[in-house]
Amino acid sequence: MRYTSPPNQQSYYEQVWQLVRQVPYGKVVTYGQIAQLLPPPIDVELAAYKALSPRWVGDAMAACPKDVPWQRVINAQGQISERSGAQRQRQLLEEEGIIFVKDKVDLKQYQWQGPGHADEPRQATLF
Template structure:
């Protein structure tokens, strides 16, 4: 089943935003939705990531160039999408140096105070704003 044009536009915006999350950092579905100007749509962010094409698909955005594993739920927990999916996501985060802990119920968590990424705007939008104002954007400023 193919997506509507609106759904495809939304998914591509999600994928582009997720590409801006730095290596070794995580953010939430809700924060991506907020950055895209649709704070009421965190579930749609999740759906977009769940349906991210695989790397062999030939799609512009795919699991090989969109760091889907850097998006977790608002509690700092890695959401389950299917058998073994939370563990795969945890392993991908660990490979980036993110510490993932397991609680007494077996749920996997990331500490936002250490690894959270919550900018007010996407870095690409800051750069565009600076260019429009005739100012140079310096990352980290």
């Protein structure tokens, strides 16, 4: 497996945590989504950033402070990333009203749209 780290790891991690703190109850975000919402650090090529940043976010979550709703961060497949503690994460999300189907959540329904964006449940089907 390949790895990298952001130039200023501590600073990057704090930006990640700050963003995750804004995720509302009952919503989820993906690692890649958080990475996308953050500005690429200077000295990091855009292509490299796109390829590596989701894992930086994962690294940040592995070290996140207690006041961060870490359970609301899942992977781009709508699943909880494999590790010890995954079961606890699922439990917390289910307590927030999130439904799992075949170990996956419906991102269309639960994914947070980002800061400054109203997160009303969209009326999808209307015919």
